[in-house]
Amino acid sequence: MMKKTAAIKSKKAKGSASRVSKAAGEKIQELETRLAEAEETLEAIRSGAVDALVVSAPEGDQVYTLKGAEYPYRVFFETMNEGGAVISHEGLILACNKSFERMIGTKLKRLAGKSFYDCIPSEESPKISHFISSICETKTGDACQQALRVESVLLAPRGGRVPVQLALSAVHEVEKGHICVVITDLTDQKRAEEILRRSQDELEFKVRQRTAELEVTQEELLAQNEELRVTRDQLENSNDSLTDVNKELEAFTYSVSHDLRAPVRHVSGFAKIVLEDYADKLDTTGKNYLARILRGSEKMLRLIDDLLHFSQLSSLDIKRDMVDLSKLASDVIRQLSETEPDRKVEFELKGGLTVSADYQLMEIVISNLIGNAWKFTSKTENARIEFGVLNQNNRAVYYVRDNGAGFNPKYKEKLFQPFQRLHSENEFTGTGIGLAIVERIIRRHGGKVWAEGGTGKGATFFFTLN
Amino acid sequence: MGGRRDGKRGHVLFYVKLKSMKTAKTHKILIIDDDPNEIELTRRTLSRAGVEVKIETASCGDAALELLQNKDDLPSLIFLDLKMPGLSGIDTLRLIRADEHVKNITVIILTNSMMESDKKGAFASGANGFLQKAYDIDQFGMDIKAVLERWLIK
DSSP states (O other), X not given: OHHHHHHHHHHHHHSOTTTXXXXXXXXXXXXXXXXXXXXXXXXXXXXXXXXXXXXXXXXXXXXXXXXXXXXXXXXXXXXSSSEEEEEOTTOBEEEEOHHHHHHHTOOHHHXXXXXXXXXXXXXXXXXXXXXXXXXXXXXXXXXXXXXXXXEEEEXXXXXXXXXXXXXXXXXXXXXXXXXXXXXXXXXXXXHHHHHHHHHHHHHHHHHHHHHHHHHHHHHHHHXXXXXXXXXXXXXXXXXXXXXXXXXXXXXXXXXXHHHHHHHHHHHHHHHHHHHHHSGGGOOHHHHHHHHHHHHHHHHHHHHHHHHHHHHHHTTSOOOEEEEEHHHHHHHHHHHHHHHSTTOOEEEEEOSOOEEEEEHHHHHHHHHHHHHHHHHHTTTOTTEEEEEEEEEETTEEEEEEEEOSSOOOGGGGGGGGXXXXXXXXXXXXXXXXXXXXXXXXXXXXXXXXXXEEEOTTSOEEEEEOOO | OOOOOOOGXXXXXXXXXXXXXXXXXXXXXEEEOSOXXXXXXXXXXXXXXXXXXXXXXXXXXXXXXXXXXXXXXXXXXXXXXXXXXXXXXXXXXXXXXXXXXXXXXEEEEEESOOOHHHHHHHHHTTOSEEEEOOSSXXXXXXXXXXXXXXXXOO
C-alpha cells in the first residue's frame, strides 16, 4: 500500500513543482490518504476483523453492516428469472435460487448437497465438467466479466428436458473452487427458433414445390409448343404439296382441254365445210351421217369446255359481295322462258334473299340449279319450280325444288361427282358437270350442298353459305 | 380456189383470187402454225373473207423467220399460233419484234388458248391482236373478217 503511494509521490516529484499548484498537491495528498484508509477497511472486512462500518456524512453518521450490503443481492438472486446456483468444483450444489428449483422441479432442501451433474443428462456431463475445470483454473480477476457461457440441457420433472444457457463464474475471492452458475431457460427462444426454422423449411419446401411445378408446366408448355410447331410444319408441308398437286392438276386439265379442243374443232369444222361446200354431192344418208359427226364433235367440245371451266374453278379467287339470289333466280327463269316460250311452268320465288358471296359464281350456281329444275320438269305436267329458304339451327338453308323427274336416292352421292349422270342422254341431255360445279362453288364459299328426291317425285337441292 | 404447192421447208404458198377487190394492192398474209388442219381452216376462211390476199404459210417459227429474210416480199399481216414445237409463238414474236426490217409487221395471235395469262403475255411481247379460234367456223369467219378490216383495209 505504501509502495503505491510512494509511486504516486515519485510521479509527482518528476513533474515540475512550478506547473502544479499547491492546492492540487494537497488534493492528491488527501485522495491518497482516503485510498489507504479504504484498503485497510477492505482488508479488515476480508479478515473478519470488522462487523460494521460507521461512515460520516453531512446528515449524520451512518452504520453499514455486511448483512445490510448482502441483502439486496439476495433479493436480486431470489427474484431473477434466471436460475442461480453456487456449486463446488466437484459439482456439489451449495446454494440455489427459486428459479433453479422451478426449472429442476425439486425443493432447495433436497437439492443442497446434491450433485449438479444429477440435474443434467449424463451425455452433457463431460462437457460441463470440462468447463468447470477450465473456470477453476482462472486465477484472479473480475469473475463477472470472465464468465464462461455454454448451452446445455437440464433434466426437468416428468422426464422433460429444458434447453438452457449456463454462465459459469469462479469466485476465488470468497471461497477457493466455488462456482456461480446462472441458468437461462432457452425453451421459448428454442421454440421461436424452431417455429422460425419450420416456417423457413415450409417456405423452402413450398418454393421448391412451386418451382418444380413451374418447371413441369414450362416443360409441358415447351412440349406443347414443339407439338404445335410440328403440326404447323406438317400442315404447311401438306398445304405445299396440296398446292403443288392442285397446280399440276390444273396444268394437266388445261393442257388436255386445250389439246383436245383443237382436233375436235377440226372434225366439226371440216364436217361443216363438207356439208356446206359439197352438199350437192351427198345423198340424204351421207348428209345425215355428217350431221351426226357434227353433233358428236359439238358434244365433245361441250364436255371439254365444261372440264376446262371446272378445272379453273378451284384456282378462282372468291370476291365476296352482297348478292341478291332472288334476282339471279328470276333472271335465269326469264332467260329460260325466252328460250322455250311454249313451256308452262309455275314458279314460286321468295324475294329479297341476299347473301354475301361471289356474284359470278353464285350466278353459275343458281343458273345450274334452276336450269336443272327446268330441264327435268320438261316432261312433267303442271311443272312447278320453287326457290326459297329454310331456317335450320339458326342457319339459312336455300333450296330449289321441282316436281320433275327426280332421281333414284340410292345414287344421290353420285349427283355431285363430275361427269356422273343419273339419266340417259335420250331422256335428258347434259354433260354431268353442272352439279359438280355447284358443289365446288358452294364448298369454296364454306357451305354445303345436298339433295333430296325420288324417281318421278321431283328433286330438292339445298345449299348453305358461310 | 387454186394455187401451187411448194413443199420446200414445209411451207405452202397459195395464190387466191377473190371476187371482191376491196384493197388497192394484194396483201400478203403469213400463217405460222404447226397443225396443217389449222392452216387449212384459216386459209379457207381467209379465202372467203372477201379480201384479195396472197397467203404464205410456215409450219414453225424457224421456217417463218427464214421466209421473213426475203425483204422484197414481206407480208402485211402475220397470223401466229402460240403452242408450237421448237420456237414457241411468243419466242417467234419476240424475234420478229427484235428485227429492224420486220418489226413493224402486224402480228395477230391465233390460238386455241383460253388463258388470260397467254393473252397478257402475247400483248406484252408485242402482239397487235389476240384472236381465239372460234369453234364454229362461221363465227371464226366473222372474227377473221373483222381482223382484216381492222388491220388491212384502213
